[in-house]
Amino acid sequence: MILSRKTKEASKTALAMTIAYGVALSMDWDRPYWAGFAVAFVSIGTVGQSINRAALRMSGTVLAVAVSLTLIAWFAQDRWLFMVVLSLYLSLCAYMMAGPKRQYFWQVGGFVCVIIAFDAGPDPVQAFDTAVIRAQQTGLGILTYSLVALFLWPVNSRPAFNAATRDLAATQHQLFGAYAGLLTTDDGLETARELRAKETEQRARFGQLLDAAETDSVEIRETGPRWRRYQRLVIRFAETLERLRESFVEVRTMDLAHLLPNLDAFNALIEHRLSWVESVLGPEPPEAPPEHRPERRQQHRQEVFSSRPDADSVEQLSHFNRAAMTVINDNLRDLDRLTVELCEAVEAIQGDADVEPDARAGEGPARRMFLPDPDRMGYAIRYLTIMWVAFLGLIFVDGLPGGAGLVGMAGAIGIVLATAPQIPISMLYAPCALGIFLAGVLYIFVMPQLAGFAALGPMIFAVTFFFCYVFSEPRQMLGRAFGLALFVVIASISNEQTYSFLTVATTSLMFVLIFLVLALTVHFPISWRPERVFDRLLHRYFRSCRYLVSTVGRHADPLSTRRERWLDTFHLREVSTIPAKLAGWAPHLDTAALASAGEDTVQGMISGLQELATRIRMMRDATDQTWTDLLLDHLRDDVSSWQNGMADAFERLSVDPAAGDGKALRDQLDEFLVRLETRIRETLDGAGSSWSDEREAEHFYRLLGAYRAVSEALVAYAERTGSIDWVRLREGRF
Amino acid sequence: MGHVPHEFAIGGVYLPPMLIAAMFGTVATLVTARLLNRYRLSRYFSYPPLVFFCLLVIYTVFTGTFIIGA
Numbered sequence A: 001m002i003l004s005r006k007t008k009e010a011s012k013t014a015l016a017m018t019i020a021y022g023v024a025l026s027m028d029w030d031r032p033y034w035a036g037f038a039v040a041f042v043s044i045g046t047v048g049q050s051i052n053r054a055a056l057r058m059s060g061t062v063l064a065v066a067v068s069l070t071l072i073a074w075f076a077q078d079r080w081l082f083m084v085v086l087s088l089y090l091s092l093c094a095y096m097m098a099g100p101k102r103q104y105f106w107q108v109g110g111f112v113c114v115i116i117a118f119d120a121g122p123d124p125v126q127a128f129d130t131a132v133i134r135a136q137q138t139g140l141g142i143l144t145y146s147l148v149a150l151f152l153w154p155v156n157s158r159p160a161f162n163a164a165t166r167d168l169a170a171t172q173h174q175l176f177g178a179y180a181g182l183l184t185t186d187d188g189l190e191t192a193r194e195l196r197a198k199e200t201e202q203r204a205r206f207g208q209l210l211d212a213a214e215t216d217s218v219e220i221r222e223t224g225p226r227w228r229r230y231q232r233l234v235i236r237f238a239e240t241l242e243r244l245r246e247s248f249v250e251v252r253t254m255d256l257a258h259l260l261p262n263l264d265a266f267n268a269l270i271e272h273r274l275s276w277v278e279s280v281l282g283p284e285p286p287e288a289p290p291e292h293r294p295e296r297r298q299q300h301r302q303e304v305f306s307s308r309p310d311a312d313s314v315e316q317l318s319h320f321n322r323a324a325m326t327v328i329n330d331n332l333r334d335l336d337r338l339t340v341e342l343c344e345a346v347e348a349i350q351g352d353a354d355v356e357p358d359a360r361a362g363e364g365p366a367r368r369m370f371l372p373d374p375d376r377m378g379y380a381i382r383y384l385t386i387m388w389v390a391f392l393g394l395i396f397v398d399g400l401p402g403g404a405g406l407v408g409m410a411g412a413i414g415i416v417l418a419t420a421p422q423i424p425i426s427m428l429y430a431p432c433a434l435g436i437f438l439a440g441v442l443y444i445f446v447m448p449q450l451a452g453f454a455a456l457g458p459m460i461f462a463v464t465f466f467f468c469y470v471f472s473e474p475r476q477m478l479g480r481a482f483g484l485a486l487f488v489v490i491a492s493i494s495n496e497q498t499y500s501f502l503t504v505a506t507t508s509l510m511f512v513l514i515f516l517v518l519a520l521t522v523h524f525p526i527s528w529r530p531e532r533v534f535d536r537l538l539h540r541y542f543r544s545c546r547y548l549v550s551t552v553g554r555h556a557d558p559l560s561t562r563r564e565r566w567l568d569t570f571h572l573r574e575v576s577t578i579p580a581k582l583a584g585w586a587p588h589l590d591t592a593a594l595a596s597a598g599e600d601t602v603q604g605m606i607s608g609l610q611e612l613a614t615r616i617r618m619m620r621d622a623t624d625q626t627w628t629d630l631l632l633d634h635l636r637d638d639v640s641s642w643q644n645g646m647a648d649a650f651e652r653l654s655v656d657p658a659a660g661d662g663k664a665l666r667d668q669l670d671e672f673l674v675r676l677e678t679r680i681r682e683t684l685d686g687a688g689s690s691w692s693d694e695r696e697a698e699h700f701y702r703l704l705g706a707y708r709a710v711s712e713a714l715v716a717y718a719e720r721t722g723s724i725d726w727v728r729l730r731e732g733r734f
Numbered sequence B: 001m002g003h004v005p006h007e008f009a010i011g012g013v014y015l016p017p018m019l020i021a022a023m024f025g026t027v028a029t030l031v032t033a034r035l036l037n038r039y040r041l042s043r044y045f046s047y048p049p050l051v052f053f054c055l056l057v058i059y060t061v062f063t064g065t066f067i068i069g070a
Helices: A005-026 A033-042 A047-075 A079-097 A103-120 A124-151 A157-181 A189-216 A218-222 A224-246 A263-280 A294-306 A311-315 A319-350 A374-396 A404-418 A426-449 A453-470 A474-491 A501-523 A530-550 A562-588 A599-622 A629-655 A662-686 A694-723 A726-730 B017-038 B048-068
Strands: B008-010 B013-015
Touching (some): A005 A033, A005 A124, A047 A103, A047 A189, A079 A404, A103 A124, A157 A189, A157 A224, A157 A263, A189 A218, A189 A224, A218 A224, A224 A599, A319 A662, A319 A694, A374 A404, A404 A501, A426 A453, A453 A474, A474 A501, A530 A562, A530 A599, A530 A629, A629 A662, B017 B048
Antiparallel strands (some): B008 B013
C-alpha cells in the first residue's frame, strides 16, 4: 500500500508525540505535555527544516531559562520591578522576532521566559526545577521528533531544493522574455505581472529550502558559500530586471531600431545565458561547449556593445530623451554583467569553473548602523500591552480563570499575533473551539476509561494524527498548532492523572479572556486596523520621500555629519521597504470601502510606489557624481526649483496621501521639462555645444534622467490614485 | 423582595448568570456593529472601538437586569 505524503507526515508527528509522552511518563518527569508541545511545533516539511527549527527552539529555551532564572533571582521580592525588567526583555524578543533572521529563536526565547517566570512566580524556590524540567522536556521532544524524522520515511530537502532552483531559473528566464516584449508594447503586461509574482514567491521558497538543504545535505553544505553567492546574484538580477522595465516608458516612443541597433542581439545573448543557467541547474547538466566559456562570453559582449547608435538619430533627440537612453543603457549594461556572473556562479556550483570566483562577490555594503523599524517597535508595544493587561488581571482580579497559566498562554499566543498583526483574531476562533470541543470530549468521556499507557498511547497517536492530517497545509499551521496545544493543555496527561470538568471550563474561559485582550490590542494603544495601518504607512513613505528628495546628494558629501548619514540611511530603508509592507496589508483592506476603486487600483498604486522607490534610489546613486561645473553654474536655479517642487509635492502627500492632483502635476511637469530643455540647449550652445569628454556627458544625462524618472513616477502615482475613495477608506469602522 | 438572578443549569453544570448575560451581550453587540458598518453609520462615531465596548457593557447589563434577572 502506498501512503500519501500527508499520511506519512501525520504518522511521524503522531509517533514522535506518543514516544515523547511514553518516555516522559516512564521516567516520571513532571509536566510531560511540554515534550508534547516541542514535538507539535518542530514538525514541519523536511528533515532539514525540522532540525533547523528544533535547534532554534532548543537554543531559545536555553536563553529563556537563563533570563527567567536571573530575573527571579534578582527581583523575587518585587513583582513590579520584576515585570518592568521582564517587559524590557520581552519587547526585545518581539522586536527581534519580527526581523529577518532567527525569528523562531526569539519567539521561543520570549514566551518560554514568561511561562517559566509565571509558573515559578508563586513558588520561587521551585524555579530552578521548573526551568530545568522545561529545558529537559523540550530536549526530549526535539530529540524524539528528530530521530523519528531521520529513520521513518526521511524527507531530504535536496530534491525539493533542486526543483525550487530549477523553477526559479526558468521563471527568471521567462520573466526576462516577457519584459523584453514590454519595451515596445504593453500587451504582455498581465503575463509579466503574473510571472513577477511567481518569481518573488519562488525566490522566497528557494531561500527557505537553501537554509534547510544546508542542514540535511552534505553536498549543499560543502558548496554553501557558492549557493549564497548565487542567491545574492538572483536577487540583484530580479531588481535590475525591474529597474529595466520601469525605464521602458520613457523610451517607447523613440526610434529604438536606430538608437539601440544591437538590441535584438543583446536580448538573444541574455536569453542564451539564462538558458545556459537553466540547463546547468537542470537534472542533467550539459558539458560546457567552448562558446559558453567565460573568455568567449567577453567576446560576445564586445560584439554586442561595440556598435554605436546612429549619430544623427542621437542628435535629433531632446536632452531628456538622451537622458532616458543613458538610463536604459546603464540598466542593459548591469543586466549583461549580472548574467555573466550568474553563469560563473552556476559553473562554480557544478565545480566547472576554471577559476574559483569570489564567493562573497555580490554582497551589499555591510550594515554598520542600527536602524530602528517603527513597525517592529509597534509590534513590541502591542506585545507588552497584551502582557501587562494579563499581568494586571492576575494581580487584581480574584479567581481569574487560568491564573498564572493565562499569563503564560497570553505570552505564547500574543507574541505570534503581535508580530503578525495582519492575521485577524477571528481566524483563531474556529480552530480554538474545535480544539476545546475535541479535547474536552476525549478528556471527559474517553480518558477515564483508559488504563495504562497501552491504551493511552494509541489515543495520543490517533488525536495527533487527526490534527496533523486535517490541518496539513502550511496555511493551516495555526489550526494545527491550536488543536494540538489545546489537546495537550486540557488532557494534562501525567502519572497522577485527575479528571475535572473545571479544567475544560477554565481553559475555555481563559481563551475567551485571551481573545478579548488580543481584540483590545488591535485598537489600543496603536490601531492595527488594516485601513489605519495603510494610511500610516503612506504618510511615513511620503515623509521619507520628501526627506530624501530635499537632501539629495548629501549622503555623498564627505562633510555630512554622522546623524545626517544615519537619517539618510533610515529614510532610504523606509522608502525601500514600505511598498512591500503595503502589499502585505492590501488584501486585508475592507472590500466594501474599495468598491469604487477595486483591488486592482490599490495594487497599481503599490506598484507605483515601488517604482517611485526604485527611482529615488537611482537618483541618489546618480548624485554620487556631482553636476558638472558648467551646468551647475547655469542651471543651479532650475535644478534647485525642480528639487523644491518635488519636495513640496511629497510634503503635501505626507500630510495627506490623497492630496496628489494628477492632472495639475502632469501639466506642471510638462511645462517645466520644456523650459529646462530650452535652458540646457542655450547653456550648451553658449559653451560651444560640446562636452569635455563622454563620461561628463553621461553623468549629466544620468542625473537628468534620474530627476525626470522620479517626477514621472510621482505624477503616475497621483494619476493612479485619483479613483480611490479616500474618505470612505478612512472613515471610522468597527 | 426583587427578583434574584439565578444560575443556569445545563446538564448538571451550573453557569453563572453573568456569563450568560455577557454571551448575549457579545452576540447583540456583534450584530449591532455589523449593521452599523453595513449601513455606514459607524462613520459618525469618533472612536468606534470605544463605542463597541460601551455597547457590550450596555447590552450585558440590560440582559442581566431585565431578562435574566426578571
